[in-house]
Amino acid sequence: MNTKHRKVILVITLCYTVLIFYFMFLAFGRAEMVDQVTGYSFLFLPDEFFRLPGLSNLLHPTLMDVWALGNIVAFIPFGILIPLLYRTGFFRYMILFIMCILVLETVQALTLLGSFDMNDVIQNSVGAAVGFGAFRLGFRTKRVWRNIAATCISAIVLMIGIWGSFGIVDNAFTKEQGTFVALNDLKNSGIHSSAGTKRDSFQIGEQNVEPQYNAYSTEGQQTVTYTYTLGKKELYLYLNFGIPNQEEAYGSLSVSADGQEYLSMSAEDPSDEPEMSSIYLQGANELTITLEGNARIWDVGFREMKYNWNW
Structure with a gap:
């Protein structure tokens, strides 16, 4: 990868990071609701993080369906962009990513602009892992557009696999009457x-x-x-x-x-x-x-x- 391509990817990464920061700290009227928050919110025990909307739910998705799916999809690009900029292995990348997400979730809670939610940490990390896997599968040639297409297809296939796996786990650990x-x-x-x-x-x-x-x-x-x-x-x-x-x-x-x-x-x-x-x-x-x-x-x-x- 030449210097010009690296600069373009760096700009894209920075812009996308700013966009993610906006949704994490300012979107959905978070700033306006700070005065209504009475205390810090820390949710350390994950609950229903394996629950993603099923095919029938996608026809009439609820806010929670969109939120759960978005928590994964929104962080897939980081799994592609970061390895393009820096040579790193999967475990090193995931450890650094999880540490960053933990810090951001803590800042959300301390600034009263959101809550520390372990569900979000897990779902965001899954999205980053999907992106990294798609990068490894897609970027195998010197042809940029072919690599991009292969990476996108790989991300979709891996996301479908995660979707199915989450469905199996959720079904196994969901109680019914x-x-x-x-x-x-x-x-x-x-x-x-x-x-x-x-x-x-x-x-x-x-x-x-x-x-x-x-x-x-x-x-x-x-x-x-x-x-x-x-x-x-x-x-x-x-x-x-x-x-x-x-x-x-x-x-x-x-x-x-x-x-x-x-x-x-x-x-x-x-x-x-x-x-x-x-x-x-x-x-x-x-x-x-x-x-x-x-x-x-x-x-x-x-x-x-x-x-x-x-x-």
């Missing part, structure tokens, strides 16, 4: 084992309710508490709540786990529609449901969050 488990299928450590098994139909407002899995009431008492052991699972609890017609409009529901209340509901109008609720519980062991008055709940159950390889 499992099959529905009725609450009365669990061991009941309160009341009696037949709790919830009665599924008589009733009417709330103009809607006829026919429980499919279970139905709970105070069973003629003022207040009844049902207690179940969840086994410290991560799950979503689902239930329906209401007071049947022709009964006194008095009743309440309380749902707690390990002593912490997650839901409290009451109903005074018997013509109201049934209310549906879902509660996210992470690592809860003992579930407690307290019913008072004429309140009823039905089709109470949960879906446990599981990795695909745990099904």
